[in-house]
Amino acid sequence: MSSPATQELQDFYDRKIDDHFSEIRLLREQRNADCSKTKNLPPEILVMIFGFLECEFRGETHSHLEWNSVTQVCRTWRNAALNEPTLWIDFIEPHPKWIRELFARSQAAPLILRFEPDAQDGLDFIIDHVVEHPERMKSLDICTKGPFPGLFNKPAPFLQALVTRDDVEFPSDFLGGVAPRLESLFSSGALPFEASWLASVTNLECRRLPLGATWFRQLTSLHLGWGWVALDAKSGKIRRPSMEIILSALDNMPLLQRLDIYLSYNMNKTPCIRSTPVHLRHLCDITARFSHAPMATIFNYLAVDSIKQLRTNWPSSSETANVNPVLQFFNRCYEGGDLHYLSQTTGVEMGRFVGSKGEYVPVLVLEDFKPVDLASIVNQVPCCVPRLFETYLAYAFKTLSLKECETIEQLRVCRPPELDDVLEFDDTSPPPYPSLRRIHFVGINFSPKRRVIPSIKRWLAIRDSKIELEMSDCNISDKAIELLRKMAFITSYYEVPGTIES
Structure with missing residues (x-):
């Protein structure tokens, strides 16, 4: 058993240790505040960034828990986040333990609400509150045939969106007949033919x-x-x-x-007679x-x-x-x-x-x-004059070609199954794409086994003047590039790793 003097000495050192821990904590906070690269950002910019982050997770289960870690980075970030009510207005699938905290942080800002058949009991006080204060509703999503629609019989001056996912029946005094900002409406059930609260709906x-x-x-x-x-x-x-x-x-x-x-x-299928x-x-x-x-x-x-x-x-x-x-x-x-x-x-x-x-x-x-x-x-569409023709075909290109079109000036060919289908032409006919000035090949394998380079040279040789040639993500060697330079202006090319020499 320790003596009174020993206990007093132990308490003295414990106080000293606690003081040092407090000082260390304050030093860490000061370091974070003074050395942070974001220290000069005004709170308005931080709130805007947090808003983007909150929207990124919106709609996911317990989204408020996914981005809430920003409030634990430093005091500045925490104060900025907690002082902005609009960051805490999403009540779609909230975690039961967070409902009251979210409600407190949202202060008086209009809320995004969803009521489901198996809604947690913790939402009861939120329902009671918005029923008495319908000005808190910004977006209302009713996913049940329960009594919820009948509860909202007072004007909702800030409600912008309403979603009803079941066959909801709207009472005659829904929203007190007043929802001047209600613009967006989604309904799986019946809607009234006449209703003053729908007067502002545009979507x-x-x-x-x-x-x-x-x-x-x-x-x-x-x-x-x-x-x-x-x-x-x-x-x-x-x-x-x-x-x-x-x-x-x-x-x-x-x-x-x-x-x-x-x-x-x-x-x-009755024919229209208009x-x-x-x-x-x-x-x-x-x-x-x-x-x-x-x-x-x-x-x-x-x-x-x-x-x-x-x-x-x-x-x-x-x-x-x-x-x-x-x-x-x-x-x-x-x-x-x-x-x-x-x-x-x-x-x-x-x-x-x-x-x-x-x-x-x-x-x-x-x-x-x-x-x-x-x-x-x-x-059928003469207002659309094709000047650039691009294809991502996974089947024979030649069945959809526009080789006789005199307005096409640029041709972009992306990963065709066989490039020979693109380059095929009849020696007795005029050159394909007679007005062509530029070709862009994407994802073509120019390996010698495919005999693509000779086909391109033959295809270019029939033209009276050189055209521009660009290649991206193509398997082609420097030797092949030099061969093509004699017949075309190669503006740029990017080869994939592991090209095969010609």
């Missing part, structure tokens, strides 16, 4: 389209995915979609800018997915002032007649005049390069469409 994605809804006139974006149906305004019964139903609905959306629609094989097309002057971005190619005739009944992007997805098809309505619509409505790029990947694509870095933007896409004759496609 609609639904599976049951309420025909004749009064709030359609404000829509700028409509998405109708697989399995969508229509609801009759008079009877409330489900109606199978038809061409006339779609066009009648669009006729009530004069501000529509973007349309994404799935046209199913089980749609009503004499004039539906004119949507603001519609400029269209995505149409066809499970039945003849449904493309819907484009015969559409008119827009100017199309910026048109994407279509087709069932297995190679008949140009199936896509003629799309091509004719595009040719009527596209006014850019600068399309010059053709690409064959899983289908046919036309686009353009924009910006100082030459970013490629697809404009007309015929996805999963493999025509037997590409020239027949080009001839």
Whole structure:
């Protein structure tokens, strides 16, 4: 048993040790603050960076735990993160132990909420709070048929997005009829035909389209995915979609800018008898997915002032007649005049390069469409003059070639199965691509066994003047490069490791 003097001495040293630990901790904090490369960043910039990080993990399970480690780096970072309420507003699958802490850190900022059938009991007090303070709702996701919709009977002045994933029935006093900022709506169930709280909705994605809804006139974006149906305004019964139903609905959306629609094989095939097309002057971005190619005739009944992007997805098809309505619509409505790029990947694509870095933007896409004759496609779209032709074909290039096209000035060939298919030509015919000025080969194996170099030399020799030649990721030797220099201007080439000497 230690004496009082010994215990007193031990306490003295313990206090000294604790003091040293405190001093070390303070020195470490000071070192982190003074030596950090981010010490001169204002809190606003740090918060912006943290916001990007928080968005990166948003939607993942317990996303707040994934990025919360930034608050443990240093005091400056912690203070910046904890003092910004908008970093803590995501209540999608929150960890039960974090709910109250997240709620405290979010302060009075509007929240992103999701209510699921198996929601944790810890969310009860959040539900009670937002029911009494609906101004806390920024995004509301209801994934259950439970009593949640009936609880929200007060105005939600800051609600921007509403998602209902089940057949939710909205009460007559939902949100007190007031949601002035509600712009985005996704619904798997029925929507009311008349509702003041829907007056500001501009972006609609639904599976049951309420025909004749009064709030359609404000829509700028409509998405109708697989399995969508229509609801009759008079009877409330489900109606199978038809061409006339779609066009009648669009006729009530004069501000529509973007349309994404799935046209199913089980749609009503009754022919449309409209004499004039539906004119949507603001519609400029269209995505149409066809499970039945003849449904493309819907484009015969559409008119827009100017199309910026048109994407279509087709069932297995190679008949140009199936896509003629799309091509004719595009040719009527596209006014850019600068399309010059053709690409064959899983289908046919036309686009353009924009910006100082030459970013490629697809404009007309015929996805999963493999025509037997590409020239027949080009001839249907005279507004698109092909000047650059690119191919990523995994099958015979020659079946899709445009070798007689006099406007193509650049040819880009990417990893064809056999380059000889690209270089094949008839000695008795004019040179392929008569206006060609530049060729870019990507991923070509120029090994001697493939006899590619002689084919290229023969292909270049038939031309009156030299053309530019560029190669990327190609297996080619310096000797082969020198041989080609005699017949072409080689602007640049990048060879893959382990090239084979010619």
